[in-house]
Amino acid sequence: xxxxxxxxxxxxxxxxxxxxxxxxxxxxxxxxxxxxxxxxxxxxxxxxxxxxxxxxxxxxxxxxxxxxxxxxxxxxxxxxxxxxxxxxxxxxxxxxxxxxxxxxxxxxxxxxxxxxxxxxxxxxxxxxxxxxxxxxxxxxxxxxxxxxxxxxxxxxxxxxxxxxxxxxxxxxxxxxxxxxxxxxxxxxxxxxxxxxxxxxxxxxxxxxxxxxxxxxxxxxxxxxxxxxxxxxxxxxxxxxxxxxxxxxxxxxxxxxxxxxxxxxxxxxxxxx
Amino acid sequence: xxxxxxxxxxxxxxxxxxxxxxxxxxxxxxxxxxxxxxxxxxxxxxxxxxxxxxxxxxxxxxxxxxxxxxxxxxxxxxxxxxxxxxxxxxxxxxxxxxxx
Numbered sequence: 001x002x003x004x005x006x007x008x009x010x011x012x013x014x015x016x017x018x019x020x021x022x023x024x025x026x027x028x029x030x031x032x033x034x035x036x037x038x039x040x041x042x043x044x045x046x047x048x049x050x051x052x053x054x055x056x057x058x059x060x061x062x063x064x065x066x067x068x069x070x071x072x073x074x075x076x077x078x079x080x081x082x083x084x085x086x087x088x089x090x091x092x093x094x095x096x097x098x099x100x101x102x103x104x105x106x107x108x109x110x111x112x113x114x115x116x117x118x119x120x121x122x123x124x125x126x127x128x129x130x131x132x133x134x135x136x137x138x139x140x141x142x143x144x145x146x147x148x149x150x151x152x153x154x155x156x157x158x159x160x161x162x163x164x165x166x167x168x169x170x171x172x173x174x175x176x177x178x179x180x181x182x183x184x185x186x187x188x189x190x191x192x193x194x195x196x197x198x199x200x201x202x203x204x205x206x207x208x209x210x211x212x213x214x215x216x217x218x219x220x221x222x223x224x225x226x227x228x229x230x231x232x233x234x235x236x237x238x239x240x241x242x243x244x245x246x247x248x249x250x251x252x253x254x255x256x257x258x259x260x261x262x263x264x265x266x267x268x269x270x271x272x
Numbered sequence: 273x274x275x276x277x278x279x280x281x282x283x284x285x286x287x288x289x290x291x292x293x294x295x296x297x298x299x300x301x302x303x304x305x306x307x308x309x310x311x312x313x314x315x316x317x318x319x320x321x322x323x324x325x326x327x328x329x330x331x332x333x334x335x336x337x338x339x340x341x342x343x344x345x346x347x348x349x350x351x352x353x354x355x356x357x358x359x360x361x362x363x364x365x366x367x368x369x370x371x372x
Contacts, residue, residue, distance in 0.1 A: 219291025220306040227297075227304065237299035241286040244297045248288040 012052070015112065016044035018170040018181040018197070020119060022112065023049035024099075028057055031103055038105050041195050042184045051115070053090070053097045055108070062102075072114055072233040079234075081114050083107070090115065113168065113185060117231050121242045124173035124249060127231040130203070132169040132180045132193075135161040139180035139198040140271055141169050142259065143229045144206035151188040152263050153206065161268070165193040168231065171200065171250070178254055203250075204259035204271070212267045215258040222256035223247050279327075279351055280320030280361045287315075296359060303357060310336055310343075311350050318360060320367040324351060 012023040013035050021044045026032050036043060068084025079097075081088040086107040090097030101107035117127045130143035131150040135158070142153045154166035164170075164180055167187030172179045178200040182193035205217060205225050217225070226247045232239070261267040281287075287296045294312035296305045307315055310332060317327045324347060332343050354360040361367060 218293065220293040220295055223288075223290065223295055224304050224306075227302075237284060240297070240299040240302055244286040244299075245288065248290050248295065252290055 014044040014049045015039045021049040023052040026055040039184045055099045057103045114233050124246050125171050129229040130169040131166045132164040133161045134198040138201035141203040148206040156265050162194045202255045207260045209260035213260045222251045275364045277324040278366050279318040
């Protein structure tokens with residue numbers, strides 16, 4: 001006589017960012033609840049997901065710190081993602097992957113950022129270290145490294161501006177234009193962005209200064225500064241070329257300017 | 273007499289002309305370069321078959337107002353720099369474009 005163990009259905013949570021839905025299946029109800037809380041506003045329906053991941057959680061003794069080196073590589077058509085607090089495999093063609101991770105929001109957040117950056121690279125888009133907002137139907141990006149002013153410019157946004165993120169912006173190509181989409185990837189504001197999108201009107205390279213001004217930036221500097229801020233994880237020549245070409249395309253279609261600003265609300269008067 | 277040099281663009285690069293500026297990036301280590309007009313002209317002429325001296329005499333000295341000897345020295349320095357970065361391949365024999 002054989003005994004069949006009862007199977008526990010892994011319930012899926014679908015997280016939709018930039019129009020791309022990723023279903024996450026977990027047997028752990030408290031982890032599922034944590035995901036639903038963290039990505040509230042970006043939850044979709046699992047039936048319409050583009051990709052699915054099964055998540056198994058580490059025992060506490062299994063995981064190393066999150067600040068361990070990140071490794072992202074492709075082997076025989078399957079992406080391998082690894083850091084101290086997670087190991088993931090993902091086959092884009094099969095639309096499926098597995099994640100073993102610590103019971104922490106940082107691990108799944110990092111996996112989602114990597115998956116989206118890989119997907120966007122193939123479509124001419126990217127994730128970029130930038131705050132973004134929609135005002136008057138137009139989207140604006142404010143790019144810069146840590147300390148450049150992404151959180152400051154976000155805090156100063158007028159009430160009629162919809163904040164898409166204060167940390168990681170989602171840029172999607174659509175024909176000959178780019179859309180900025182809201183993300184749940186928050187920075188110091190610790191506030192999930194608005195789940196909206198709008199055509200990108202300009203990208204501003206942030207610099208704090210003594211007065212507000214917008215200055216032109218040469219093509220090479222624009223591309224180089226943009227590349228410095230694009231999230232890129234994989235040590236893969238083909239992807240490096242794709243990201244380089246995407247940055248050049250973006251710079252040829254979207255105005256890139258330097259925004260020197262004093263940290264008060266008047267800076268938003270010159271953003272248009 | 274100096275040995276002739278032949279130069280070819282490495283295949284391990286991505287390049288794009290934008291706003292009049294030639295940008296080159298190594299796909300091996302993501303190093304980014306911007307080339308000025310003269311360097312860009314040499315880069316574009318680096319077909320692996322045309323000797324460097326001929327590129328300088330036939331292209332650089334024709335298109336830009338530069339002294340030939342000075343242009344040869346500048347070109348040699350530029351080629352050395354980019355070959356050290358693996359961006360340009362250099363040989364004393366004609367070579368095919370596209371080696372990694």
